Amino acid sequence: MKEVLRAELETLRSQGLYRTRRVMSSAQGREVVIDGKTVLNFCSNDYLGLAADARLVSAAGESLGRSGFGSGASRLICGDFETHRLLEAELARWKGTEAALVFSCGYMANTGTISALADRETVVFSDRLNHASIVDGIILSRAELRRYPHNDVAALEGMLSSTGEDRRKLVVTDTVFSMDGDVAPLRELVALCRKYGAWLMVDEAHAFGVMGPTGAGLAEALGVAGDVDVQMGTLSKAAGSFGAYVAGSKELVDHLVNRARSFVYTTAIPPSVAAAGLAALGVMRAEPERRQRVLSLATKLRQGLAGLGCDTLNSTTPIIPVMVKDAERAVRLSGKLFELGILAQAIRPPTVPSGSARLRVTVTAAHTEEDLVRCLEAFREALSRC
Ligand SMILES: Cc1ncc(COP(=O)(O)O)c(C=O)c1O
Incomplete structure (x- = not known):
């Protein structure tokens, strides 16, 4: 070897x-x-510039004193810590969705969510420059992968129109592309998904906290947040913390709690990490x-x-x-x-x-x-x- x-x-x-x-x-x-x-x-x-912010550090410290460090088991085994619930409620409030679910990291949010929403019968349409965790989620789901040229709405339409109406269709895109720093044409993607009956999932990892009137992301900036079925983002970038979320309908979150393997089969993020994330959301909103x-x-x-x-x-x-x-x-x-x-x-x-x-x-x-x-x-x- x-x-x-x-x-x-x-x-x-x-x-x-x-x-x-x-x-x-x-x-x-x-x-x-x-x-x-x-x-x-x-x-x-x-x-x-929040990663070493004293308010995040002190929120984590207080939580350590109150709840200890380790979380002990998966959230479905020992239960959610209150801080997990508070963080999810705050994320849903900010994103304007019915619910939100916190994952251990963005990689796991993408792999778990896509593989819970797509199966062998599904076709997933993915921008060529999407993050590796999206690609890995699609591979894990065993769905048919159709990669469209970067931000090429016409090419995507061609692919959608030639896909049978009976197939489940999921379009996935980064909103801010992590290596190119450009943005997805979300309004056009929303219109296409509506026209062809496809679900739309966006990865706001690099947009959350940065784009939009309140910092909720590119979907907010372009006024289409309400038209996106699955809004994923991370707490590890602008929020200066760790962890990730998926925001959407109650049914989406309930489905992920039951079916997302990277949520079900992993130990919960430590409460102190969730507490730092919650403190970060407060700072981001206030400043x-x-x-x-x-x-x-x-x-x-x-x-x-x-x-x-x-x-x-x-x-x-x-x-x-x-x-x-x-x-x-x-x-x-x-x-x-x-x-x-x-x-x-x-x-x-x-x-x-x-x-x-x-x-x-x-x-x-x-x-x-x-x-x-x-x-x-x-x-x-x-x-x-x-
Ligand atoms: C677009 C995108 N999605 C997901 C992730 C994964 O997030 P995390 O670092 O929280 O696992 C990253 C980067 O790390 C990213 O750039």
Whole structure:
């Protein structure tokens, strides 16, 4: 076994696709200590700068004192902690849905939900750039997978119209695409789903807390939240916490409680984690200026990078791809930036399609204007050297 794996790893290395891990010895934030070096962090999903917020830390601490750490068993075995219920009620209130269900993480929310809603008789239509957890959920469901070209509504319509009326149809899309930073044409998708009798599921992982008048996500921003059957999102990104949710009708949540294997067959998230998530929701609602700030900093940084000649695709969000294409060059650039005090990760296949390696740059509300200047200066130098 060792020899076989060593050869496979060698192949990855020779293709510039080998991955290594770094060690962080500070809290998450705009500035972090990675492998002993202090760098400005331009790659976290902590969009509102809440991951190390004292209010989240103290909510988790209070819960630890009250409820202990471990949750002991799955929620269907020992029962929900009150904090789980409070978090779900608050999520449903914010999302304007009848109910919400908390999962241990976004990966599990997607795999559990899709495999509970789709079966061998179902056709699932999935944007080509959807997150891996959506793809894995579809594979797990054994449904027929039809991938449509990224954001291509006409192609999706062609596929929907050629699918038999008797088949259950589920359309799934990220709302903010995690590696491209662009957004899904949700209004058009809603109209298509209505026309062809398909269910619509959206993954708001990178939009929740960032997009929309109250920060509920892109569906809220586009005024179509009430037309989306399944609204999934995470607490691990803008909420600075951990865990994920699915919001929708009471029947949807009841179905997931009964059928989503990643909900039924796993230990409940610790109450202190749910308490931190609940505290985060309060801060997010009370401080909309964080949302406005991250979006305005993102616009500035995107313009600055474009000014350096970088291709940032169609990004309009705090996720800014800097296209490099060649995987090895992306790694070299990321290494050079690190030397210059900037943390920006190289993203390579299979996370992104072959030949589309990039640096994924993200901004948070915690960054300062001066941080952006330092980031752009480092990019200018790294691009000229690599
Ligand atoms: C679009 C999308 N969905 C789901 C997930 C999974 O969420 P989690 O990290 O909470 O498992 C991620 C990223 O991690 C994501 O980018």
